[in-house]
Each structure stands twice: as structure tokens, then as C-alpha cells.
Amino acid sequence: MLPKIQSGYIDxxxxxxxxxxxxxxxxxxxxxxxxxxxxxxxNLSTPSKPALTKLRTWKSGR
Structure with missing residues (x-):
């Protein structure tokens, strides 16, 4: 679950x-x-089981 954010560049x-x-x-x-x-x-309400939810997707304009 957390590899989704670990494999990218945190902006x-x-x-x-x-x-x-x-x-x-x-x-x-x-x-x-x-x-x-x-x-x-x-969501870190339960730190031993963090919950990751995708909210939206878009293309950068840089």
C-alpha cells in the first residue's frame, strides 16, 4: 500500500x-x-495500519 507513495517523488x-x-x-x-x-x-488514526486512499489524478503543467 505505501509503496505507491514511496516509489514516486513526493511533491x-x-x-x-x-x-x-x-x-x-x-x-x-x-x-x-x-x-x-x-x-x-x-490516515494514521491506527499507526500500525496506515490507510492510503487515492483522491485524484492529473498531469503536471510544469
């Missing part, structure tokens, strides 16, 4: 405003222009 990490135990993690699949980007919610 940004923010606290989830809707959940005190979660973070929003933005991951790029490479460097350069127009690479796939993903936003995940990493």
Missing part, C-alpha cells in the same frame, strides 16, 4: 483539514513536464 504534504489524523500527500511519477500526479490521503 507536497499537508494536514488534512477534515481529519486530524490524516495528511494529504501529492506524488509525482517523474521529473519534467506533464507527468502523472496523484493526491492521496494518508
Amino acid at each position: 507536497k504534504i499537508d494536514k488534512d483539514p477534515r481529519n486530524k489524523t490524516a495528511f494529504l500527500v501529492t506524488v509525482r511519477e517523474g521529473n519534467g513536464s506533464y507527468v502523472p500526479m496523484f493526491q492521496y490521503r494518508l
